[in-house]
Amino acid sequence: MIQLYMRADCPFCKKVERAAHEMGLSPGIDFEIINAGPMTPGRDVVIKVGGKEMVPFLIDGQISMYESDDIIEYMKGKIK
Numbered sequence: 001m002i003q004l005y006m007r008a009d010c011p012f013c014k015k016v017e018r019a020a021h022e023m024g025l026s027p028g029i030d031f032e033i034i035n036a037g038p039m040t041p042g043r044d045v046v047i048k049v050g051g052k053e054m055v056p057f058l059i060d061g062q063i064s065m066y067e068s069d070d071i072i073e074y075m076k077g078k079i080k
Contacts, residue, residue: 002075005036005046005057012068013056019072023079031075 004020006013020031027033036042036055046057049064058064058071060078065071 001060002031002078003034003059004031004071005034005042005055005059007035007037007055009037010055015068016056016071016075020075023075025075025079 004013004016006017017027017033020027025031034042034045036046036057043053045059046055047053049059050057050066052066054066056068056071057066058074060074063074065074
């Protein structure tokens with residue numbers, strides 16, 4: 001399952017979440033949202049895997065990426 005590391009106050013995270021909803025994807029079914037706010041285990045994963053504190057961050061198996069537009073395009077490719 002796709003893991004999306006996000007912060008509640010991040011407009012780019014909201015953009016990804018909105019796009020997923022528009023694609024008909026559902027949290028808990030098609031993807032998992034993980035809190036990556038400061039001082040959270042999710043933030044630690046983002047830093048360990050990606051090397052930056054930036055969100056949104058996607059992990060899908062061996063694939064990981066930053067950048068909301070890239071994440072949205074990746075998710076579109078998964079539903080084809």
